Amino acid sequence: MSTFEHIIVDSKGAVGIITLNRPKMLNALSFGVFREIAAAVDDLEADDAIGCILLAGGEKAFAAGADIKEMQPKTFIDMFSSDFTAIGGDRVANCRKPTIAAVSGYALGGGCELAMMCDIIIAADTAKFGQPEITLGTIPGIGGTQRLTRAVGKSKAMDLCLTGRMMDAAEAERSGLVSRVVPADKLMEEALAMAEKIASMSRPAAAMAKEAINRAFETPLSEGINVERNLFHSTFALEDRAEGMVAFIEKRKPVNKNR
Ligand code: CO8
Numbered sequence: 001m002s003t004f005e006h007i008i009v010d011s012k013g014a015v016g017i018i019t020l021n022r023p024k025m026l027n028a029l030s031f032g033v034f035r036e037i038a039a040a041v042d043d044l045e046a047d048d049a050i051g052c053i054l055l056a057g058g059e060k061a062f063a064a065g066a067d068i069k070e071m072q073p074k075t076f077i078d079m080f081s082s083d084f085t086a087i088g089g090d091r092v093a094n095c096r097k098p099t100i101a102a103v104s105g106y107a108l109g110g111g112c113e114l115a116m117m118c119d120i121i122i123a124a125d126t127a128k129f130g131q132p133e134i135t136l137g138t139i140p141g142i143g144g145t146q147r148l149t150r151a152v153g154k155s156k157a158m159d160l161c162l163t164g165r166m167m168d169a170a171e172a173e174r175s176g177l178v179s180r181v182v183p184a185d186k187l188m189e190e191a192l193a194m195a196e197k198i199a200s201m202s203r204p205a206a207a208m209a210k211e212a213i214n215r216a217f218e219t220p221l222s223e224g225i226n227v228e229r230n231l232f233h234s235t236f237a238l239e240d241r242a243e244g245m246v247a248f249i250e251k252r253k254p255v256n257k258n259r
Pocket of ligand 1: 110141
């Protein structure tokens, strides 16, 4: 297991929990934070005991964006050569296990983008989402213009990215960015319950459902439908599929074995 400075990595049952831990800087995402997130995802993905990964921040901020103080002196060539925007972000987006972002307070800029790399966003009623990069004379750099547009549509994505305004949890739920809004003091409890439920499902079936849904995000409908059909057929090679259907007929809970 890796050791971490900026994040806390924990587990509860079959749920791996990554908590961003730079509260004084509202969890600003530095190179170091991204590297640690990537290492934590590596560890949790390799751990057979883990079936779902929960990514959380603090009460006031999930993450208030990329670390502006670290980015401020950088030149084009620094950013281009290090390609640091790809380090942690890609790792979260490419994780094969289901991922949930539990967002309380600010999820801005890179923070909003990090949440959108997860499969599900569950928000506290205090959550505020935004892509304020334009107010700094820059634009989103780790998927914001792409994932936000697919999630909330062109007009609202333009509104958020061009004005830099924040949207509250109710607007985020209305526009489809988040799956559920819960009272702030219940956020972790609700997110854990969701993660535990997902982790109890057939692992390969969950990975296949995730892969198929991600295709809907990334490809034309006809290709996505083909991928889904192939994955659906593949589930008929799983013991969990056989057990799941027998358990239904026998009116009992299935015991999932595939890892
Ligand atoms: N980077 C660095 N430090 C930050 C950041 C940040 N993104 N956000 C807050 N902080 C620091 C503040 O400087 C302050 O530090 P100090 O006490 O030393 O002055 C501390 O955190 C507390 O913040 P505030 O005093 O500002 O707290 P407020 O409650 O008054 O305001 C806000 C909260 C509204 C969230 C405000 O802090 C804010 O506007 N933050 C910046 C939001 C922002 O612009 N985010 C976008 C950043 S750019 C980006 O994310 C580009 C992504 C592209 C990909 C890059 C890959 C990583």
